Amino acid sequence: MRPERQHQNWRSEAGSRLWLSGLIAAMKHAERPDVRRQPVAPEILLELRAQLALTASFRTSGVSTLRH
Incomplete structure (x- = not known):
């Protein structure tokens, strides 16, 4: 989706x-x-850190750095 x-x-x-x-x-x-x-791939951890670093208003605006 x-x-x-x-x-x-x-x-x-x-x-x-x-x-x-x-x-x-x-x-x-x-x-x-x-x-x-299970180990987590370093690129997934980088993406997660980037997502968590975003402000809440930016996260809820529909823009995401995580791949779907």
Whole structure:
């Protein structure tokens, strides 16, 4: 799905629930010990740091540095 479509979808109530459900599922997956032991590629960590460094207003404007 194109990023601009994702941005539009999560703004609806159903889209918000879907986005939140996906986030919860991803967090549950990431907390598993077997997953936590796996190394993370350096480029993913760089992208994550760049995303976290953005201001909240910029993050919610629909612009993202993470690839979808």
